[in-house]
Amino acid sequence: xxxxxxxxxxxxxxxxxxxxxxxxVALPTETVxxxxxxxxxxxxVASIFAAKGRPSFNPVIVHFxxxxxxxxxxxxxxxxxxxxxxxxxxxxxxxxxxxxxxxxSLLCSAGLPTLxxxxxxxxxxxxxxxxxxxxxxxxxxxxxxxLSPTTPQHVLQSLGENAGLILAGGKAAVGLESTVLDMTGxxxxxxxxxxVTVEDLQQHIxxxxxxxxxxxxxxxxxxxxxxxxxxxxxLRLRAVDIKPGEALLAFGPARxxxxxGGGAAKDLPRSAHLNLSxxxxxxxxxxxxxxxxxxxxxGGFKAIAVMDIPEMGLGMxxxxxxxxxxxxxxx
Ligand code: TXA
Ligand code: MG
Numbered sequence: 001x002x003x004x005x006x007x008x009x010x011x012x013x014x015x016x017x018x019x020x021x022x023x024x025v026a027l028p029t030e031t032v033x034x035x036x037x038x039x040x041x042x043x044x045v046a047s048i049f050a051a052k053g054r055p056s057f058n059p060v061i062v063h064f065x066x067x068x069x070x071x072x073x074x075x076x077x078x079x080x081x082x083x084x085x086x087x088x089x090x091x092x093x094x095x096x097x098x099x100x101x102x103x104x105s106l107l108c109s110a111g112l113p114t115l116x117x118x119x120x121x122x123x124x125x126x127x128x129x130x131x132x133x134x135x136x137x138x139x140x141x142x143x144x145x146x147l148s149p150t151t152p153q154h155v156l157q158s159l160g161e162n163a164g165l166i167l168a169g170g171k172a173a174v175g176l177e178s179t180v181l182d183m184t185g186x187x188x189x190x191x192x193x194x195x196v197t198v199e200d201l202q203q204h205i206x207x208x209x210x211x212x213x214x215x216x217x218x219x220x221x222x223x224x225x226x227x228x229x230x231x232x233x234x235l236r237l238r239a240v241d242i243k244p245g246e247a248l249l250a251f252g253p254a255r256x257x258x259x260x261g262g263g264a265a266k267d268l269p270r271s272a273h274l275n276l277s278x279x280x281x282x283x284x285x286x287x288x289x290x291x292x293x294x295x296x297x298x299g300g301f302k303a304i305a306v307m308d309i310p311e312m313g314l315g316m317x318x319x320x321x322x323x324x325x326x327x328x329x330x331x
Contacts, residue, residue, distance in 0.1 A: 002159075004152045004166045007124040015167050016131035019044070024051060024162075026141040026155045027128055028169025029120040031091045031178045031194070032148040032290070033155050034063070034138030035163065036128070045105040045137050051162035054144040059110035061093050061178070063120050063136045065129045070117045073102040073135070079205045080183045086204060089121035091178040091195040108137050114184050124169040140177060141166075147231055147297075150175050150290045157294075175287035176317050181208070193317035195286065212320055231297035231304070235326040239305035247272040247301040249292055251309050252280035271299055282314040289318055293325075 005011040007028070015025040019036065022044040027036045035051060037044035039062045048060065064070040067084045074096035076084070083092060098104070098115040109115050120126065129136055140148040142158040149155045150172040155163050179194030181201065189209045190198055201208045233247075242248050242259045248268060250257065254275060257265035265273055274292045276285035296304050306322060309315050 002156060002161055002163045002166060004156060004168050007127075007167045007169050009127075011167065012124065012127050012131055015128055015165055018165055019128075019132050019136070022047075024048065024164035025128070026149075026152070026159070026163045026166040027125055027136070027138065028122050028152070028167060028172065029063070029125045029138075030122045030172060031120075031174045031176060032150055032172050033141040033152065033166075034061075034120075034125075034136075035141035035155075035159065036063070036136040036138040038132065039063075039104050039108055039135040039137035042105045042107055045107040048137065048139060049107075051159060051164075052139060052142070052144045054139065058139070058144075059112055059114075059116060060108045060137045060139050061116040061118055062104055062108050063118055063125065063129060063138055065126065065135075066119055069135065070119065073099055073104050074115050074117055075099055077183065079188065082204060083181070083183075083201070084119075087196050087200075088119040089126065090119070091121070091174050091176075093118040093178045093180045093192075095180065095182040095184060095191070097184055104135065105137065114182075116180065118178055122169055122173075124167055128167065145230060147290050147293055148177055150287075154290070154294055171287070171291070173287060175289055175291070176314075176321065179317070193320050195283075195314060195317070197313050198316065199313065230325045231293050233297045233299075233301055234303040235322065236303050236305045237322055237326050238308045240308075242268070242305050243303070245302035246305045247296045247299055247303075248274070249296060249304050249306045250275040251277060251285055251307045253278065254307065257307070272296075272301065276309075276318075282310075282312075282318065285309065286314050286318055289321065 019038045025036050093116050095114050095116050141155045152166045152168040174195045179196040180192035182189040189211050254265045276288050
C-alpha cells in the first residue's frame with residue numbers, strides 16, 4: 001500500500017534510502033508535488049515514465065540543492081547565472097546545454113542535447129536532495145495528461161500504488177508548475193509561464209521570446225502539448241453566466257453572476273461554487289487553481305464555467321493552464 005508519510009527526519013531518511021535503491025518517492029515542492037527518482041540512475045528514471053504512463057520522449061526536470069551542483073550537469077551562461085542567483089531556490093526551470101561529463105541519466109534529456117534544471121525552495125525537497133546526496137529527477141506526480149497535484153492526497157488519487165512513498169509537505173504554496181525558460185539559444189525562450197513571470201525575467205535579462213503555442217510534431221517542450229492539464233469535466237472559459245448543471249469557478253467578486261433561466265451564482269450549492277480568490281489576488285488564485293479544478297472535476301457537473309482572469313503577471317500562467325485544459329477537451 002502506498003503510504004502518505006509526514007516529513008519527519010526519520011521518514012525523509014527512509015525516502016532517501018528508497019531513492020538510493022532505485023525506488024520512487026513523491027515529494028513536495030513549492031510549485032506542485034513531484035514524482036522523484038535518483039537522477040543518476042537510468043532504471044529509476046525509466047520507472048518514472050512507467051508510473052506516470054508518460055510518453056517516453058518527454059524529458060524530465062532535474063532538481064539540485066544549489067546552483068553549484070547544477071553547474072556540474074549543465075553549462076551556465078551569464079544570463080543563466082544571473083537568473084539563478086536571483087530566483088533560486090524557487091519556481092524557475094532553466095534549460096541549458098548538457099555537459100559532456102554530466103553524470104545525469106540520459107533519459108532525463110530524452111535524446112535532447114539539453115537538460116532542464118532547477119533548485120526547489122520547499123525545505124522537504126531540499127532535505128531529501130541532501131539526504132540522497134544526488135540530484136532528483138522529478139516530473140509532476142500525476143498520471144500523464146491529468147492535473148498536477150498540489151496536495152499529497154492528489155498524488156495518491158492520481159498515481160495510487162505507482163507513487164511509491166508519498167512525503168507530505170502541506171499544500172503547495174505556488175500551486176502551478178515552474179516557469180520553464182530555454183536558455184540554449186541567442187534569445188531566451190519562455191516555454192511555460194509560471195510564478196516567475198515574463199515581466200520578472202524581462203526586467204533582468206531584457207528580451208524574452210514567448211513560444212507557448214502547441215507544436216504538432218517534435219515540440220520543444222512537450223509540456224506545450226495541448227493535452228497536458230486536463231480535468232475530465234469540460235471547461236467553459238471567460239464565462240459571464242452559468243448554464244444549468246454547471247459549476248462555477250469564480251475569480252474576484254461573483255455576486256453579479258447569474259444562472260441562465262433564473263437564479264444567481266450565490267444560490268448554487270457550496271460544492272458547485274468555488275472562488276479562486278474573492279479579492280482578485282492572482283497569487284492566491286494560482287495556489288488554488290489545481291485543487292479547485294480537482295474538487296469540481298469530481299462533482300459530476302456538466303461543465304465548469306470559469307470566470308475571466310486578467311492576462312497579466314501570474315494571470316498569464318493561470319490562463320495558459322486553463323486554455324490547454326479547455327482545448328484538449330475539444331479534440
Ligand atoms: O514545478 C515543476 O516544474 C514541477 C516540480 C515537480 O518541479 N515539475 C514539472 O515537471 O512540472 P513536468 O515534467 O511535469 O514538466 C516539465 C516540463 C515539461 O513540459 C517538459 O517537457 C519540459 O519541462 N522539459 C523538461 N526538460 C526539457 C528540455 N531539456 N527541453 C525542453 N523542455 C523540457
Ligand atoms: Mg506535468
